[in-house]
Amino acid sequence: MIKKLLIANRGEIAARIIRTCKNMxxxxxxxxxxxxxxxxxxxMADEAYLLGPARVQDSYLNVDKxxxxxxxxxxxxxxxxYGFLSENPTFREQCDTAGIIFIGxxxxxxxxxxxxxxxxxxxxxxxxxxVPGTETAVASPDExxxxxxxxxxxxxxxxxxxxxxxxxxxxxxxxxxxxxxxxNQKRAQTFFGxxxxxxxxxxxxxxxVEIQLLADEHGHVVHLxxxxxxxxxxxxxxxxxxxxxxxxxxxxxxxGKAAVKAAQAIGYTNAxxxxxxxxxxxxxxxxxxxxxxxxxxxxxxxxxxxxIVEAQIHIAxxxxxxxxxxxxxxxxxxxEARIYAEDPVTFFPSPxxxxxxxxxxxxxxxxxxxxxxxxxxxPFYDPMIGKLIVSGDTRDEAISRLEKALDAYQIxxxxxxxxxxxxxxxxxxxxxxxxxxxxxxxxxxxxxx
Amino acid sequence: xxxxxxxxxxxxxxxxxxxxxxxxxxxVVILESMKMEIPIAAESAGTIKAIKVAEGDFVxxxxxxAVIE
Numbered sequence: 001m002i003k004k005l006l007i008a009n010r011g012e013i014a015a016r017i018i019r020t021c022k023n024m025x026x027x028x029x030x031x032x033x034x035x036x037x038x039x040x041x042x043x044m045a046d047e048a049y050l051l052g053p054a055r056v057q058d059s060y061l062n063v064d065k066x067x068x069x070x071x072x073x074x075x076x077x078x079x080x081x082y083g084f085l086s087e088n089p090t091f092r093e094q095c096d097t098a099g100i101i102f103i104g105x106x107x108x109x110x111x112x113x114x115x116x117x118x119x120x121x122x123x124x125x126x127x128x129x130x131v132p133g134t135e136t137a138v139a140s141p142d143e144x145x146x147x148x149x150x151x152x153x154x155x156x157x158x159x160x161x162x163x164x165x166x167x168x169x170x171x172x173x174x175x176x177x178x179x180x181x182x183x184n185q186k187r188a189q190t191f192f193g194x195x196x197x198x199x200x201x202x203x204x205x206x207x208x209v210e211i212q213l214l215a216d217e218h219g220h221v222v223h224l225x226x227x228x229x230x231x232x233x234x235x236x237x238x239x240x241x242x243x244x245x246x247x248x249x250x251x252x253x254x255x256g257k258a259a260v261k262a263a264q265a266i267g268y269t270n271a272x273x274x275x276x277x278x279x280x281x282x283x284x285x286x287x288x289x290x291x292x293x294x295x296x297x298x299x300x301x302x303x304x305x306x307x308i309v310e311a312q313i314h315i316a317x318x319x320x321x322x323x324x325x326x327x328x329x330x331x332x333x334x335x336e337a338r339i340y341a342e343d344p345v346t347f348f349p350s351p352x353x354x355x356x357x358x359x360x361x362x363x364x365x366x367x368x369x370x371x372x373x374x375x376x377x378x379p380f381y382d383p384m385i386g387k388l389i390v391s392g393d394t395r396d397e398a399i400s401r402l403e404k405a406l407d408a409y410q411i412x413x414x415x416x417x418x419x420x421x422x423x424x425x426x427x428x429x430x431x432x433x434x435x436x437x438x439x440x441x442x443x444x445x446x447x448x449x
Numbered sequence: 450x451x452x453x454x455x456x457x458x459x460x461x462x463x464x465x466x467x468x469x470x471x472x473x474x475x476x477v478v479i480l481e482s483m484k485m486e487i488p489i490a491a492e493s494a495g496t497i498k499a500i501k502v503a504e505g506d507f508v509x510x511x512x513x514x515a516v517i518e
Binding site: 348380 | 455456457458459481482483484485487510
């Protein structure tokens with residue numbers, strides 16, 4: 001049984017994990033960088049040790065130092081949180097070698113899901129729908145057109161080694177495809193030294209919906225329903241909710257079943273999330289799997305009453321899941337708004353000192369937050385400083401509570417995205433539950449003065 | 450005229466050389482802050498007289514990055 005847990009993370013998620021450990025009477029060890037020495041999570045833990053300078057390579061990714069602290073303190077388990085070392089298969093193996101329980105799936109699973117091509121292959125084998133596309137490179141424009149006829153336009157033309165949108169283009173006809181092919185191939189060759197091109201069906205007006213999974217080490221897998229996460233900026237989520245207001249209960253069940261089946265097929269253990277793209281006709285396609293706890297997990301906790309961190313620890317202890325699928329019920333609706341230290345218009349970061357912080361309180365209002373009044377928000381880490389989670393009997397009630405909470409949220413000294421959050425939840429498309437992943441780009445830009 | 454950092458961060462890339470002429474809004478350096486790359490541009494056209502930082506340096510808001518003439 002886990003008695004002492006080291007949290008290899010920082011900020012709100014470190015604080016969140018420590019809170020559950022206190023409820024479970026598990027001792028906690030925090031590790032921190034010089035930039036975080038005054039952070040709340042450091043004083044919350046039973047013990048806290050300095051990793052090194054602010055730079056992540058010297059601190060939160062400093063594996064040797066983390067292991068030496070784990071050894072010295074006698075921690076028997078490690079929670080990686082999200083980001084940093086959470087999806088690093090080598091680190092997971094090093095934990096095994098060091099005899100420390102890593103709270104997450106085994107390294108093979110982490111590795112498989114970390115590779116886009118491999119994950120796609122594995123999911124297809126498990127019978128999970130993937131976005132239709134070519135399995136191997138297409139050699140010529142003619143071959144591309146032939147394939148495109150099969151899956152239908154619009155088509156996303158992609159460079160296999162591509163990144164940052166280079167060599168990628170959406171085409172709507174054979175004519176456009178022929179025109180785009182050579183140019184993008186040349187560009188990909190120049191930029192990546194590899195001109196091999198792939199085709200994928202372009203899912204237009206896509207909704208991002210994901211399924212939360214829990215799997216024990218005895219082959220038992222359940223899902224905790226879905227989360228809607230379509231509101232994103234710079235590919236980072238901003239507002240998430242459970243359940244998705246867009247999909248039907250029928251689709252919800254089909255997605256849950258597909259996700260459970262996939263987790264069983266790959267031998268998944270602990271908490272994980274399968275992300276899907278859902279088109280306007282509620283067809284869903286595998287996007288990726290996150291083999292760790294997610295930022296937006298609280299909305300699922302609010303509607304199911306299940307503490308996901310607690311479940312992770314029980315699973316890592318080798319215990320059996322305490323519930324069957326049919327025992328898991330959802331009640332009400334929950335919405336999370338991520339609070340970013342950034343300019344609400346340009347989305348540029350806004351580091352600085354928080355001179356005042358007064359958080360709204362009330363029924364159905366929860367804060368997972370990593371800062372207090374007086375905290376320094378440094379430029380070294382992610383700009384997310386906390387999460388405001390509201391819940392209500394209905395979606396309308398949750399939205400109304402979120403509006404009031406955002407109005408009462410007082411933070412000074414740094415810029416935050418709160419004005420943007422207010423605009424988004426006032427938007428008719430948000431109220432109607434019809435937002436897609438293009439929402440922020442298409443509509444928020446037009447709201448801005 | 451001084452070109453100043455608009456926020457704290459580390460210098461990720463210097464995209465101009467001393468003596469180079471730049472147009473208004475041309476990028477001079479790119480800062481990295483909170484996992485995001487932030488371009489710092491020239492506020493007016495001119496010649497880069499001096500570059501006051503090196504790649505990897507940490508700068509605070511208001512620090513002079515370069516001098517333009």
